[in-house]
Amino acid sequence: LQSLIDGGHYTERIPTKTKPPDKYVFPDFCDMTLRFDIGDKVVCNSGADDRWIPASVSTFWPIDEIEKQRFPLPAAAGDQVPHYRCDKLFIDDYPCIAAPNDDNFHIRRRPTSFRFKVGDSVTF
Numbered sequence: 001l002q003s004l005i006d007g008g009h010y011t012e013r014i015p016t017k018t019k020p021p022d023k024y025v026f027p028d029f030c031d032m033t034l035r036f037d038i039g040d041k042v043v044c045n046s047g048a049d050d051r052w053i054p055a056s057v058s059t060f061w062p063i064d065e066i067e068k069q070r071f072p073l074p075a076a077a078g079d080q081v082p083h084y085r086c087d088k089l090f091i092d093d094y095p096c097i098a099a100p101n102d103d104n105f106h107i108r109r110r111p112t113s114f115r116f117k118v119g120d121s122v123t124f
Contacts, residue, residue: 041110055086
């Protein structure tokens with residue numbers, strides 16, 4: 001991620017015996033604790049049309065999604081860094097969806113039971 005922020009696509013090894021210059025310090029973007037594990041069944045908010053897409057968590061901190069999904073490059077503590085990449089249960093145009101934050105607006109545990117059963121009459 002740091003090489004994306006700096007504008008390069010390489011990793012530069014820095015000596016560890018001295019304090020690295022500020023340009024090599026990676027900012028602490030957010031709390032690194034996540035609610036879901038790899039393989040957990042979740043639903044992710046699609047964003048634009050506000051649909052919930054069934055998926056399963058495949059990757060933590062998918063920094064390659066920053067460019068693929070056209071997120072702005074993070075440069076400060078408040079900037080968005082994707083927390084999860086999830087494989088969609090039903091693949092359409094793109095097989096994955098990224099959850100930019102670990103909150104109930106972007107990603108939730110997939111329900112295992114529902115209020116209504118097949119054949120129930122409902123009014124909405």
